[in-house]
Amino acid sequence: MRPLTAAPLVGVAALAVFWENFFGEIAGYFTRVAGRLSWMEKLRLLRVIEARQEIETVPASYRWTFAVIALVLAALELSPAVPFIVPFAIMSVALACGMLGVYIFLFRRCTPRAATLARRSVFRALPAPVLAALAGSFLITLALALTPGHRFEGIAIALTVLVIAIVSWRIAVAPTLLLGLDPEWEYVVDERLRIGRARAVVALGCVIASLFATVTAPLVAARYAEWIPLLATACTVVAAFENARLQWQEVHPA
Numbered sequence: 001m002r003p004l005t006a007a008p009l010v011g012v013a014a015l016a017v018f019w020e021n022f023f024g025e026i027a028g029y030f031t032r033v034a035g036r037l038s039w040m041e042k043l044r045l046l047r048v049i050e051a052r053q054e055i056e057t058v059p060a061s062y063r064w065t066f067a068v069i070a071l072v073l074a075a076l077e078l079s080p081a082v083p084f085i086v087p088f089a090i091m092s093v094a095l096a097c098g099m100l101g102v103y104i105f106l107f108r109r110c111t112p113r114a115a116t117l118a119r120r121s122v123f124r125a126l127p128a129p130v131l132a133a134l135a136g137s138f139l140i141t142l143a144l145a146l147t148p149g150h151r152f153e154g155i156a157i158a159l160t161v162l163v164i165a166i167v168s169w170r171i172a173v174a175p176t177l178l179l180g181l182d183p184e185w186e187y188v189v190d191e192r193l194r195i196g197r198a199r200a201v202v203a204l205g206c207v208i209a210s211l212f213a214t215v216t217a218p219l220v221a222a223r224y225a226e227w228i229p230l231l232a233t234a235c236t237v238v239a240a241f242e243n244a245r246l247q248w249q250e251v252h253p254a
Contacts, residue, residue: 005084006077009091013070016063023062023102026053029196029247030189041185041253048185052193055179058105062098069094083153085212089160092208096167096201125172125198130242133235134168134202137161137209140232144216157212164205172198184253196246203239210236 016022026049037045073087126134138161145154174194178186213232 002078002080002084005088006074009070009074009077009087012091012095013067013074016067016070020057020063021053022066023056023058023098026056026189026193029192030251031247037251037253044182044185045188045251048182048189051179051181052186052189056102058102062101062105066094066098083156085153085208085215086156088211089157089208092204093160093163096164096204099197099201100167100170122169122172125195126168126202127242129238130199130202133206133238133242134161134165136231136235137206138165140213140228140235141209144213144228147216150216153212153216157209161205161209164201164208168198168201168205171201188251188253192246192251196243199239199243199246203236203243206232206236206239 030045030049070091073091076082077084077087138158141154141158141161144150145158147154171194176187176190178190210229210232214229217226217228
């Protein structure tokens with residue numbers, strides 16, 4: 001069982017090493033464009049996406065550091081003395097912080113030519129269903145943390161979800177970044193990336209809480225225990241749906 005749960009961590013390490021855009025993939029958020037766009041507008045959008053992708057390519061040292069962390073966590077996962085969920089929790093926090101680090105790196109790198117506008121509404125990036133899913137995941141982990149025998153793991157996962165919530169909020173309120181290439185389409189691209197990444201981080205927190213609840217709830221003697229995995233899964237589905245819905249929305253000019 002342990003080798004199977006350690007395998008995903010090794011896979012993440014491999015992706016970090018060989019995928020240049022591991023922390024800053026962009027294309028997935030632009031799978032559909034409005035049919036009424038002219039070929040010139042589509043060309044402008046593609047140009048902005050390529051420029052943003054190029055500027056968001058972080059140094060290889062970032063990816064190698066993350067890969068080493070993933071391999072260390074995979075080794076911990078193989079140890080019976082370590083609760084299996086803890087390495088996944090640490091990995092989730094590291095990945096969320098990596099997404100936030102992309103923004104910090106980007107602003108530092110682009111300061112001379114970036115134009116930042118007023119902060120945008122956090123509730124556009126994190127609407128009520130997403131916030132409810134995140135809050136539900138956090139409360140579920142707290143409830144499990146109160147059960148005997150799972151206090152340490154529950155507290156660890158609750159802290160993980162809390163850190164992920166802070167990271168998603170920080171991404172959601174990030175100011176607009178314009179490179180001066182094509183401000184109209186740059187705003188569109190930046191807005192979609194901000195929203196998509198904030199929701200993706202929330203989905204990550206919900207997944208780790210759901211995984212913990214699925215494994216732990218059957219061991220809880222409380223009468224309501226059978227509902228915990230269902231509620232946790234529902235939170236994950238809501239967060240994942242909101243993120244997927246954004247990716248399939250048509251891209252329109254600002």
